[in-house]
Amino acid sequence: MSDVGLPASVEALRRVREDPHRLGHRAHGPTEPIEGAGHGATGPAHKRIVVGYGFWIYLLSDIVLFSCFFAAFAVQRGATAGGPTLAQIVDIRRVGFETAALLLSSYTCMLSFAATNARNRLWTEIFLLVTGLLGLVFVLLELQEFIELAGQGITPQRSGMLTSFFGLVGLHGLHVTAGGLWLATMMAQVLVKGFRPEIVHRLICFNLFWHALDIVWIGIFTIVYLMGINA
Amino acid sequence: MSNPASEPHLYSGASHGQHDHAPGDEPAESAGHWVRNANLGLGFSIVLTVAAFLLAGSHLVYPPAIPVALIVLAIAQMGVHLVFFLHITTGPDNTNNVLALAFGIMVVFLIVIGSIWIMDNLNRNMMPMEQPMEMQP
Numbered sequence: 191m192s193d194v195g196l197p198a199s200v201e202a203l204r205r206v207r208e209d210p211h212r213l214g215h216r217a218h219g220p221t222e223p224i225e226g227a228g229h230g231a232t233g234p235a236h237k238r239i240v241v242g243y244g245f246w247i248y249l250l251s252d253i254v255l256f257s258c259f260f261a262a263f264a265v266q267r268g269a270t271a272g273g274p275t276l277a278q279i280v281d282i283r284r285v286g287f288e289t290a291a292l293l294l295s296s297y298t299c300m301l302s303f304a305a306t307n308a309r310n311r312l313w314t315e316i317f318l319l320v321t322g323l324l325g326l327v328f329v330l331l332e333l334q335e336f337i338e339l340a341g342q343g344i345t346p347q348r349s350g351m352l353t354s355f356f357g358l359v360g361l362h363g364l365h366v367t368a369g370g371l372w373l374a375t376m377m378a379q380v381l382v383k384g385f386r387p388e389i390v391h392r393l394i395c396f397n398l399f400w401h402a403l404d405i406v407w408i409g410i411f412t413i414v415y416l417m418g419i420n421a
Numbered sequence: 422m423s424n425p426a427s428e429p430h431l432y433s434g435a436s437h438g439q440h441d442h443a444p445g446d447e448p449a450e451s452a453g454h455w456v457r458n459a460n461l462g463l464g465f466s467i468v469l470t471v472a473a474f475l476l477a478g479s480h481l482v483y484p485p486a487i488p489v490a491l492i493v494l495a496i497a498q499m500g501v502h503l504v505f506f507l508h509i510t511t512g513p514d515n516t517n518n519v520l521a522l523a524f525g526i527m528v529v530f531l532i533v534i535g536s537i538w539i540m541d542n543l544n545r546n547m548m549p550m551e552q553p554m555e556m557q558p
Contacts, residue, residue: 239514242518243517246521250522253529254528254529254532257528257529258532261532261535261537265540265541282478286474289470293466293470296462296466297459297462300458300505303455307455401506404502408498411473412491412492413492416491417488419478
């Protein structure tokens with residue numbers, strides 16, 4: 191076995207067994223580089239790792255984009271121009287429901303990924319569907335909020351604070367909407383094409399995207415809404 | 422010089438079925454590990470979210486400290502999501518992801534802290550719009 195690498199899947203199974211939590215702590219692991227991790231000596235990384243890394247770079251650039259909107263909001267939060275303050279327009283109960291819907295959808299998305307890893311098509315589809323419905327609830331709640339505010343004459347052009355508020359929250363809502371379209375596409379692809387490697391890679395990317403959206407929402411409900419009602 | 426079938430003791434942790442595998446194969450795994458991760462992530466997230474919402478609406482702590490407490494809770498929950506949902510680990514196949522994440526966090530902090538700092542400074546030092554003429558000698 192001096193110059194012959196292990197078959198990739200045998201190595202993968204051994205890693206699952208020795209390191210069930212993926213913590214990278216492998217007391218009895220080999221000292222040679224691990225096959226497929228892309229550290230040079232054992233050849234290129236697995237496609238799965240390369241795809242995940244590439245999408246991770248995109249997600250980080252997306253988070254940098256959101257950070258610009260967060261910065262704009264943080265700067266403008268007091269610029270109400272005599273209009274309503276944040277504390278007057280926030281309905282904290284609705285924010286609670288939105289947060290619950292998005293967190294639960296993250297959870298069911300993760301469950302669909304577990305079903306994907308077990309190559310179980312039915313449960314993958316079921317959990318993806320639940321994820322999409324919870325995402326839809328989130329988007330509808332946000333639309334309801336925007337329509338109610340617009341009905342009271344509270345629109346983005348009213349003040350600098352409202353511009354950055356609608357910009358930040360609306361950008362996140364747009365992401366969730368786009369993610370929902372992607373989710374529907376993935377459900378159709380899993381249904382028609384099954385778990386071909388490229389489909390699984392797309393599902394991995396979709397999972398990363400959906401969880402990243404939840405991370406951004408944590409920032410929004412903390413900085414915009416919860417700190418808004420306190421200010 | 423050898424293969425897994427002839428020296429099974431070398432591969433005690435590996436699968437016992439000796440099938441043919443192509444490089445890059447991704448075998449089906451049991452779902453248990455992922456489900457447990459999801460449950461842990463959901464549990465921690467619920468605790469942190471409920472704590473944040475309770476804290477924001479109450480006077481449990483010294484009121485001026487509430488924003489800082491909320492930010493701490495948010496960062497903790499982002500960490501929970503990264504570990505349990507996004508599977509950022511210290512594993513060898515994750516080194517690049519962690520480095521990219523560190524760079525991303527640095528850029529985010531530069532943008533957010535820098536903007537707040539610069540704009541606050543401008544806000545303090547800018548002449549009020551109403552009285553520029555009176556300030557002339």
